[in-house]
Amino acid sequence: MRITNLNPDTEIGATSWFLNMEGHGLLMDAGMHPGREGRDALPLYDKIQSETVDSIVLSHCHHDHVGSLPVAVRRFPKAHVLMTELSYLLVERVLHNSVNVMSRQRDELGIKDYPLFGHDELDDIASIFQGFRYNREIEWAGHQKRQAGFVSPTLEFYDAGHALGSAGIMVRGGKQTLFFTGDVSFRDQTILRGARFEDVRADVLVMETTRGNRHVPPGFTREREVERLTVALEQVQKRRACVLIPTFALGRTQEILALLAVLMKTGRIRQQPIYIGGLGRVFTEMYDIEAQRTHRMLSQLKLTEALNLVVLEKGQANKMRLRGGRIFVVTAGMMTEHTAAHDLALRMVEDESQSIFFVGYAEPSTPGGRLKAAKPGEKFVFSPSGGELTHRCDVQDFDLTAHANRDELLAFVDQVGPKVVVLGHGNQDSREWFAANIKARNPKIRVLQPGPGETVEV
């Protein structure tokens, strides 16, 4: 088989892999780069211009994995579009929201390429999207060539425990198998249970490496981290200032809301409204509606009933009084411009009574990433529209990741027993760590890190 890395960046960037297995073409994910603008944010689809793409398959509905799906469908109009049935419920919302964000950025930042696709185009292609259950084998190619002796390759979704609908993807050909982890959490989170990858064995493993550059300190547990966050929230309430928790609308928001619901129920923090964004609200309802069909914890907990959720109206973030221990759980997780998180942060960063708590990854080139990197008292450029700010507020980082730790992924490599491991979705130092450690454990495994646009034959 041949595998091409279409991510335009050597960092996490825009996930998209092209796989040619036994003559059939499969595009795995069609992401968009969170830290780039215009066409530069797209995967390198030109590199596979001459290929036939039989199907496009999605691991999950985060922007860095699905943000350019309509562009991919336009490029490869014959392709089927396959995803889990839970992703099927989410994907249109995610992409319509992207159209809105891109349209705003065109007007406000003058990015002429935007929007890269429109609402009408999205409505037109939505009819080809197909949702499937986990752990069901699906034929994805050779629909036209069915004849005696022809073996059609299949794929199967495995619950990845990362966000609602997330999946690892098993691709089976006549002779070879490949498993793509997508983004994966092996550990139970507050609301979602960990991945169900126990039976996975494959010849080739395409693996995320997000946390390869991060070792887990001795004594670290998720429970202790939750306790540290709880104490920090109690302090915010004592100070009667506010706290901003920037999150992705899908996944992180519901994890944090579930945590807040538990803390309010047990009386650790007082009952009060939680301010969220419109899209966060939509996905929170989906988590509630699909509670019984999802492999999750607290399956009786309905977030929209347990919490008093208040959707921030347009422009409200610029006007509200920032007093009284208010809690904001709003997008964007990386504080991109023209989002509630960005606008609130602008008002909070230079006020030492306010708190901003990060609970997930923020790309270094985004406003969130730059705030994380700035030392207390330091001046830094927050964003083009926000300009230079001095970091005075209380900024804390809580490790409540929805990604597997590196030791868990190493153990997973042992379980899968691959001949080849292809590393992606991580910075260079993360991939290097995995390359060295996989080799040290099993020198027979070939470890590959194809760069942007590069193809490897395995």
Ligand SMILES: [Zn+2]
């Ligand atoms: Zn993700």
Ligand SMILES: [Zn+2]
């Ligand atoms: Zn990702």
